[in-house]
Amino acid sequence: MPETRVSVRKTYKLYIGGSFPRSESGRTYLVDGDNVALASRKDLRDAVVAARKAQPGWAGATAYNRGQVLYRVAEMLEARRAEFGTLGVDAAELDAVIDRWIWYAGWSDKIGQVYGAANPVAGPYFNLSAPEPTGVVGVVAPASFLGLTSVLAPAMVTGNTVVVLAGAPQVAVTLAEVLATSDVPGGVVNLLTGRAAETAPWLAAHDDVNALDLTGVSDPQLAAELERAAAGNLKRVLRPPADGNDFRRDPGLQPMTALLEIKTVWHPKGF
Amino acid sequence: MTATLHQAGDLRSVLHGLPGVDKVGVEARAAALGTRSVKTTAKAAAIDLAIRMVDLTTLEGSDTPGKVRALSAKALRPDPADPSCPPVAAICVYPAMVPVAAEVLAGSGVHLASVATAFPSGQAPLAVKLADTRDAVAGGADEIDMVISRGAFLAGRYDHVFDEIVAVKQACGDAHLKVILETGELGTYDNVRRASWLAMLAGADFIKTSTGKVPVAATLPVTLVMLEAVRDFRARTGRQVGVKPAGGIRTTKDAIKYLVLINETVGDDWLSPDWFRFGASSLLNDLLMQRTKLTTGHYAGPDYFTLD
Structure with a gap:
């Protein structure tokens, strides 16, 4: 055995449909000395196709099953603490991230009871309102790991599938590696690294995307342009928070309810 | 040539005298042509041409008159929001649905194709196949998609298959005859080449890859072999025959690969809905x-x- 090994250099790739392809454009860029894939609009197109394909299966999974999968994400994160440490995520933030995955995992089979209702009506009917996923959600994610978790987990737990334009690429791709080994079905989360300003307009204008979360957009002019493009097919738009992004706060239910649609059913009581 | 060949009884020697297909070569060639990049204005032209080449198909046991009517309306005006979008080449349905589609398509220039001859297996007596064909033509179909008897072909009874195609062609009258080879069941590229020649010699106006009812449908290499067959056939006999890949072509990217294949193999003469079709839904x-x-x-x- 030679005493020195050849080092294994890592290229951080995209995460689309459950696999880790390079950008179809072949482009990469350097982030802190690491090679990272630079996503193109065609990667974005492929990601939306993958998300759409995965959507009915994920929305149709039982809430209990979705909760288990999110809990599994937390388990796998726990096992990778050291790796996230080397990427600059401090222990306190990682604790908060893992706790947040578990918090959202718990909501999977409870949000329906809290946000749905049995409505009193004047007639012999059961009148039930139940929340349903919006569909494919495009997310421009903030750079911090807790921020990424705080926009990704609520979209997933409610049965949506997600296309994420990542802020900090190494942490985001490492999270994708966690998701890929956590029983998250391929296509439920699709993650693109690169310049959000290049790909986000295509995401915002895409007719097969149902909601757009702009939490990670810091430039107000870009946010306004994206919101305008999103109006084309009446996407739900979540604006960047006006009071800054302190993700350590209790997120409340709003991140989940913003990505749910209410379906109300009238059913005759028969007496 | 057709008549003399058959009378001489040397159909077998003609078909087996065809040069063998280089399997690796044809697959490599098809794969290489599939990497061509077609963009912007060329892409727009390719998309419109591909739309004009579509045989919009529904061949399900669950087809209803309502569904066929809706599909026929879509054939005339594929994109209702955009009047510049061309109509498709044809509608392709079962014989029972031909009168329904004929009502919608009458006078529109969109052709009406019907599968016939005990589609998809072809396992029926000749009399039944001919009656099937006549009914479809009487109902208003101007294109007939027949299946060959793969069983007879694979057993080496080329005369039997040849005679069937000739009989069906006669029953078609003025209607165009497309002969489905069901390449997924033929096993080898050599067989595909032989079946192509057999169908063309018997009088086919079009040769078509598949029924869409078996797991392996149209592929690029198979279509390449068939395009070479129609090219060589025209060089030998002067008669031009069309090609129709069917089944498994679902994306624009796939369709454009086929257009590239035509352009590079047989050239402009086949880049028209009169000589090339996509069987697709x-x-x-x-x-x-x-x-x-x-x-x-x-x-x-x-x-x-x-x-x-």
Whole structure:
């Protein structure tokens, strides 16, 4: 055995449909000395196709099953603490991230009871309102790991599938590696690294995307342009928070309810 | 040539005298041509040409008159939001649905194709196949898609298959005859080449890859072999025969690969709906979505196109 090994250099790739392809454009860029894939609009197109394909299966999974999968994400994160440490995520933030995955995992089979209702009506009917996923959600994610978790987990737990334009690429791709080994079905989360300003307009204008979360957009002019493009097919738009992004706060239910649609059913009581 | 060949009884020696197909070569050639990049204005032209080449197909046991009527309306005006979108080449249905489609398509220039001859297996007596064909033509079909008896072909009874095609061609009258080789069941490229020649010698106006009812349908290499066959056949006899890949072509990208294949193998003469067709159903929506993307500048979604 030679005493020195050849080092294994890592290229951080995209995460689309459950696999880790390079950008179809072949482009990469350097982030802190690491090679990272630079996503193109065609990667974005492929990601939306993958998300759409995965959507009915994920929305149709039982809430209990979705909760288990999110809990599994937390388990796998726990096992990778050291790796996230080397990427600059401090222990306190990682604790908060893992706790947040578990918090959202718990909501999977409870949000329906809290946000749905049995409505009193004047007639012999059961009148039930139940929340349903919006569909494919495009997310421009903030750079911090807790921020990424705080926009990704609520979209997933409610049965949506997600296309994420990542802020900090190494942490985001490492999270994708966690998701890929956590029983998250391929296509439920699709993650693109690169310049959000290049790909986000295509995401915002895409007719097969149902909601757009702009939490990670810091430039107000870009946010306004994206919101305008999103109006084309009446996407739900979540604006960047006006009071800054302190993700350590209790997120409340709003991140989940913003990505749910209410379906109300009238059913005759028969007496 | 056709008559003399058959009378001489040397059909077998002609078919087995065809040069063998280089399997690795044909697959490599098809794969290499599939990497061509077609963009912007060329892509827009390719999409419109592909739309004009579509045989919009529904061949399900669950077909209803309502579904066939809706599909026929879609054939005339594939994208209701855009009058510049051309109509498709034809509608392809079962014989029982021909009169329904004929009503909608009458006088429109969109052809009406019907599968016949005990589609998809072809396992029926000749009399039944001929009656099937006559009924479809009487109902208003101007194109007949027949299946060959693969069992007879694989057993080496070439005369039997030849005579069947000749008889069906006669029953067609003025209607165009497309002969389905069902390449997925023929096993080898050599057989595909032989079946192509057999069908052309017997009088086929078109040779078609597949029924779409077996796991392996149209592929690029198979279509390449068939395109070479129609090219060589025209060089030998002066008669031009069309080609129709069917089944498994679902995306614009796939369709454009076929167009490249035509251009590089047989040239401009076949780049027309008169000589090349796509047997497809879901392909049309993908073509329309790509077309919409080029005109609007943003990606389209399936929610904005019909469910067929």
